[in-house]
Amino acid sequence: MQLVLERRAERSTIAAIASPLIAIALTLITMSVLFAILGKNPIAALGVYFIEPLTDAYSLEEIAVKATPLVLIGVGLSFCYIANVWNIGAEGQFLAGAVTGSWLAVHTNGMGVGHWVLPAMLLLGALGGALYALIPAICKVRFGASEILTSLMLVYVADLGMDYLVRGPWRDPHGLNFPTTAEFDPVATVPTLIDGSRLHAGAIVALLVVMLATVVLGRTIMGFEIRLIGAAPKAARFSGFNADKLVLLTFAISGALAGLAGIIEVAGPVGHLQPGISPGYGFTAIIVAFLGRLNPVGILIAGLFLALTFIGGESAQISMKIPLDLTKVFQGILLFFVLACDSLIVFRIRILNPFWKPVHANA
Amino acid sequence: MHDVSPKGASLPTEPLLRAVAISKRYGDFLANDRIDLDLYPAEIHALLGENGAGKSTLVKVMYGLIQPSEGELYWSGQKIVLAGPSDARALGIGMVFQHFSLFENLTVAENVALGLPASESFAAISQRLAEMSRMYGLPLDPRREVWRLSVGERQRIEIVRALMQNPRLLILDEPTAVLTPQEADQLFVVLERLKGEGRAILYISHKLDEVKRLCDTATILRGGKKIATCNPRLETAASLARMMVGADIGEVRAASGHGPSSPRLVIRELSLEPDDPHGTRLENVSLEVRGGEVVGIAGVAGNGQDELFAALSGERLVPSGGAIVIDGRAAGRLGVTDRRRLGAAFVPEERLGHGTAPRMRLSENVLLTGHAASGMVKHGFVDKAATLAVVDRTTASFDVRKAKRDPEAASLSGGNLQKFVVGREILREPGVLVVSQPTWGVDAGAAAVIRQALIDLAARGSAVLVISQDLDELAEIAGRVAVMFHGRLSPPLDAAEATRQRLGLLMGGASTAAPAAEPEASHAVGA
DSSP states (O other): OEEEEEEOSSOOHHHHHHHHHHHHHHHHHHHHHHHHHTTSOHHHHHIIIIIGGGGSHHHHHHHHHHHHHHHHHHHHHHHHHHTTOOOOOHHHHHHHHHHHHHHHHHHTTTSOOOTTHHHHHHHHHHHHHHHHHHHHHHHHHHHOOOHHHHHHHHHHHHHHHHHHHHHTTTOOTTSTTOSOOOOOOGGGSOOBSSTTSOOBTHHHHHHHHHHHHHHHHHHBHHHHHHHHHHHOHHHHHHHTOOHHHHHHHHHHHHHHHHHHHHHHHIIIIIOSOOTTOOSSHHHHHHHHHHHTTTOHHHHHHHHHHHHHHHHHHHHHHHHHOOOTHHHHHHHHHHHHHHHHHHHHHHEEEEEEOTTOOOOOOOO | OEEOOTTSSSOSSOOSEEEEEEEEEETTEEEEEEEEEEEOTTEEEEEEEOTTSSHHHHHHHHTTSSOOSEEEEEETTEEEOOSSHHHHHHHTEEEEOSSOOOOTTSBHHHHHHHTSOTTSOHHHHHHHHHHHHHHTTOOOOTTSBGGGSOHHHHHHHHHHHHHTTOOSEEEEESGGGGSOHHHHHHHHHHHHHHHHTTOEEEEEEOOHHHHHHHOSEEEEEETTEEEEEEOGGGSOHHHHHHHHHSSOOOOOOOOOSOOOOSEEEEEEEEEEOOSSTTSOOEEEEEEEEETTOEEEEEOOTTSSHHHHHHHHHTSSOOSSGGGEEETTEEOTTOOHHHHHHTTEEEEOSOTBTTTBOTTSBHHHHHHHHHTTTSSOEETTEEOHHHHHHHHHHHHHHHTOOOSSSSOBGGGSOHHHHHHHHHHHHHTTOOSEEEEESTTTTOOHHHHHHHHHHHHHHHHTTOEEEEEOSOHHHHHHHOSEEEEEETTEEOOOEETTTOOHHHHHHHHTTOOSSSOOSOGGGGTOOOO
C-alpha cells in the first residue's frame, strides 16, 4: 500500500474545519498513551482534564479568565502569521505591556485619582507592547535580522526587566520584601463582571477584539494587504503594497494586543505586578492562533479549549498527582498535530491500489 | 478518431515504445483518457495539443515520473512498468524538460556529472562531454559556469546530458520555446542527425510550422483524448490547428481607428543595475510608445526583459525619475500604485504568484491591481459587490470560463486565467499598457482573444507595449518591434522590415549595422 498526498484544486472547506478536530483527537490518543505509561487510568485522567472543569461554575469562570489573554494575544499573532511574519515574542510584549501599564498604577497609587486611570493604563499597556514589538520589526526591516530569533530573545529581556522593577524601584514598601508592587487602587483595577468571581471585563474586551479583527481581516483593504503579502509576496509587491510597512504594522498590532492582554491580566485577576504573572500565555497563544486556523472566531474557540487544559492540568495535579508540566507536553503535541493536519486542507490523501506492485524494468 | 498508419501501408519495424490505453486520473479530472501512442525507431513523432490537452501528463507517464491510473506500456514488444525515471533511463528513454534543472553556480561538466552514476570519474565525464558536444555540433565549454550561459546553451547541456546515456528514445518538451529562430534551426539539425542514427524522438510542441517541417508523424491531443495520428506534412497548418482546438480560430483583425499620436510612454536612456547577482543590467534603454500603436519587444528570455518590466511597472524604482515618462509625467521614482493612478496598467509574465495570488478568489484578485483607482475601496473598506461586478464584467467581456462565479485563481486553466489577468487591466481603459508574454502557454483560442483585445485597446488611443518571445505574435499585433539583447534595446524596426531573419540576428546579438552570419559564434567556446 502506498499513501500519496495530492494537491487539491481548491482548499477544502470541510478539511479546514475537520483538521483541528482531527488534531485534537490524535492529541488525546497520544495523551492517553502517556497517562498509561505514567500508570494512570487514561479515561479517568482525560475526564479530569477535559470534562470536570466544564461541570462547575467556578471552573467555567476560570476558563474564561485564562482564555482572555490567550484570545487577545492569539488574535494579534494571527495578523503576523497571516502575513508570514514570525513574531514568537508575544510573551515579552505581554510583559512589556504589563509593565508600561503598571507604571501609571504604581505612580498614582493611593493618590485618589479619578476613573481615567484604568483606560489610560490600558492604552499605555497596548502602546508599550506595540513599541516593544517594533524592536524586532525594525531590526528585520532595517538590518534583515531574523524576527524569529530577535523577538524570542527579547522575551527574556522583558522578563528580567520586570523582575528588576518589582524587586527594586517599584517594590511595595509594605510588602515584607516580597518582589511585588503595591496592590493597585480600585480605580486602577479591571472591574469584575459577577460579584465574588474573578471573571472580569477583560473578557468583554477580548470578544470585542475578536469582532473587530474579523471585520478588519475580512472587509478592509488593510486586511487584504496582510492576507495578500502572506499568500503571494510577489503579487503583493506588484499590487503596490509595501512589505516593510506591513512587517511593522503586523508586529505593532500583535504587540499592542499582547501588551493589552498583559495590563488586563495585571490590573484584573492579579491586581499587582509581580514575577510569574504569565504561565506562558504568550507561547501558548501561538498554539491558539494555529489551532484557531488564524481566524479570529476560531481563535476564540481555541483559546477557550487551551484554557481548559490549564484548568484541567491544575485539577489533575491535585486529584491524580499528574505533573503540571504534562500540560505543556500536551500543548506541544497539540501544536505538532495541528500543523501536520493542516496539510489536509491543501492536499488530499489517496491510497494507491494495494495490489499494485512495481515491476522492475530490465535494462 | 481516425488513425492513419504513420508510414504508409507496411511498417518497417515494431514500435520501440507502445502506449496502450493510458489513462491518468487526478481526483475527478481525467488528464489522459485511454491514449494509444506508438513510437518507432528513426522517427520524429510530434505530440501536438493546446495547454491542458494532456501532453505533459502523457510524457511523464512514459518517463516514469507518474504512474498511469490505467493502461500499459510496451518496450520493444515487452510489457514494462516504470517505477521511476531511473527505470526509464535504464531502458534507454531520455528526456529534456521545458524547465531546465541546472545548478547555476556549477560548471557545465559538474552539472552533467551530477546526473550520471558515480562509477565514472569526473575527468572521464568531462572528456566524454567534450566529445559528445563536438560530435553532434552542440558546442559547450565544460568548464564554464551555467549562469554565464544563454538559454540556448543551457538547453544544449540538457540535451547532451540526455545523449550521454545513449538513449534509444529522446523526449523533448517544447524545446524551441526559449530559442531564437537560428538556435531552433541548429537544434533541428541535431534532431535530424539523431533520427539518422535510428533513435526515436518524441517532440512536444504547439508550433505548427515547426512540426510540419521536422516531424514524420504527429499525434494530436485535445482535452486528454487522442484526436488523431497523421502525417503533418500532408496537413495544412489550419487543419492541424482545427484538430488541436476543435474549431476554427478567429483571425486577428488589424486595428482600425486613429493611428499613432503623441508618445504616451517614454523610456529615456534607462540604465539600471540588477538587484540580484544573476540579473541583467539595463543599459541605456530608450523607446517611445505613442498612443494608438502596439510596440513589441522581442528577445530571448533572460536578456533584461524582466528587469525592464520591473522598472516600467514600478516594482523597481529608477533613480532618475525622467527615465520613465507616463503621459508626460516623470514616473521613474513613483511606485506601482502611483503609476496606475497615472493611467498605466501592467500584466506580468507569471500569471500565478505575480499577476494573481493563486489561492485567493477572483474578486480579491481584481483588487490586487484595482485597489487604488477603481472605486472598489471606500474609506478603507472593500466593496465586495463592486469587486464581484468587476469579475462579472471581465468574465463576460473576455469569455473567462470557470466552474463558479468567484473561484480561486489557481483553479482556472492557464488560458482562462490569462484572459482574466489581461481583461482585468484592459477594462480599466489604461492610457499605457505594458504586458509581458501575453499569450505564454495559452491555447490558440484564448491567444486570439487576448491579441485582439490588445489591438483594440491601441485603436482606442492607448499606448501598448508587448514584451514577447513569440515572433509570430509580434508580427501579428505590433506596428514596430525592438529587440532586447544583454540588457540593451535595439532601435525599433517597422513591422515591414522586421523579418524573422533580421529579428533573429538581433536576438543573437548582432548589431543592426553588421548582421553576423553566425550569431552563436561569439558564445561557442570549444572544449
